[in-house]
Amino acid sequence: MTGSILDVRQASVHFGGVVAVDEVNLAVGAGSTHAIIGPNGAGKTTLLNAISGLVPLSGGEVLFEGAPLNKLRARQRARLGVVRTFQNPALIDALTVRENIQVGLYTQTKSSSFEEALGLPRALRREREARARADAVLEELRIPVEGSTPVGALPLGLRKAVDIARAWVAKPKLLLLDEPTAGLDESEIGEIESALARVKGEISVVVIAHHLDFVMRLADEVTVLEFGRVIANGPPTEVRSDPAVIAAYIGAADDD
Amino acid sequence: MNVAVQAAVSGLTLGALYGLFALTVVVLWRTAGLVNFAQGSMATLSAFIAYFLLIPLGLPLWVMFLLSLLIGAVLGAVIYTVVLLPRSTGDHYNELFRTMGLSLFIVAFVQRSWGSGEPYPFPSLIGSGSVDVLGFRVQWLQLLTLVIALVLTFAFAAFLRTPRIGLTMRAVASDREVSTILGVRVRFVIMIAWLIVGAIGAAIALLFTPLYSLSSDLMEPFLLKGFAAALLGGLSSFRGAIIAGLIVGVMDAEVAVFLGPEWRDVASFILLLGVLLIRPSGIFGQANTVRV
Structure with missing residues (x-):
């Protein structure tokens, strides 16, 4: 045990010849809020799908409370306490x-x-x-x-x-949120944020978000993905000033 | 007047069976969004299997009745597994045609095995005799059929209303894809529906057979009247199914007495057409439930 509730080790997901997630390592501390950010197509949702059991890993492993999840189906993972939401609400x-x-x-x-x-x-x-x-x-x-x-x-x-x-x-023990703020206006984002702030610390949360201010206010730790690989990881303030992140993420946002 | 009431009393017995049939239609509609055109032939097949498998064993009739429900349930599960589960896409038209083909297959199988329209004497769950109810003569058999049909209806409706089963069935019927994503065991839920539908089908056939006799065309009257009852009841309502079944049964008997037996099917067809034209959501249904 590392003190993490979730450990993603060398996780890869391949779709045919396409590498969507490439040897990603991620550790989520118990009770913490961990954000995953990155440009479109960086593999964020695929990583969440792999953690929740909706797509199989091509390599690596996912440990929840120290036990491997790889062989469990999504429903079994949900019953262990790993539950997720979807970009298009399910x-x-x-x-x-x-x-x-x-x-x-x-x-x-x-x-x-x-x-x-x-x-x-x-x-x-x-x-x-x-x-x-x-x-x-x-x-x-x-x-x-x-x-x-x-x-x-x-x-x-x-x-x-x-x-x-x-x-x-x-x-749930671990809540996986896929783009909870996408398509929302500022006041709606505020409502989602305050709902999450209310349960912060009670459970561990992994959240994918594009909205940087939302991430900076809510997250304890941020992982940045680009082309399926981790390019930065750390506290929000540190990640925000990382030159690689500015080049990849902010640059990509500017391109949009 | 007495004739009308007497007809209504016997109509209620048949009506309870139409209501049970309608209940099976509702169960599959509410779970799989499917209209099963093989429901009648499945019930006939269950009765034949029960006849040839169980009667030689000389079991008490009530044991035979319960075992027949089991046979019907297993038949329902086998049909779901073999006919509907392979390459299941949730495409309602695809599944509808599978059940139509299945119905033709079962009818052909029964006719080939046991003759076309050949009557087989089926033992009654209760002896002959009658009882006076409020001055009207009612056969014990009719009364028992009515009571068993109503008990089965309420028992299954209660089961289907339990929160997990009821709500997950509605979830599956509304959106199989999202239900799967949410972790609902979609195949398991639909399998339960087929088990229930198979068991009820066997019960209908076994209750109906003593009133007539076992033959390959046993369930033919139910195709029109059972579906008419299901539509009149609103396709999605258990209560609607049984009440509409009773209405169709009484109408059937009254028409037979006052207009002649040859008008029974005509009356049921007019009712079916009337519901579809005037109130497609039926008496108890919601306006948006019809989608085939």
């Missing part, structure tokens, strides 16, 4: 906000459906508890939306917030 439009959060709770916790079905009163009690938990998460993260609102009717900012609530509901 929500089911036909369900309400509360129901989406409940689905998150069911998929991240273990229980027998048959056992529930056979003990109906217990099942009903659990349903009440799950509904109450979903509502409590909305309140905890101060997401200004009614649980009964259909998700399909929400604007992007609230959808992203509900996606975080869906991931947060089962109290």
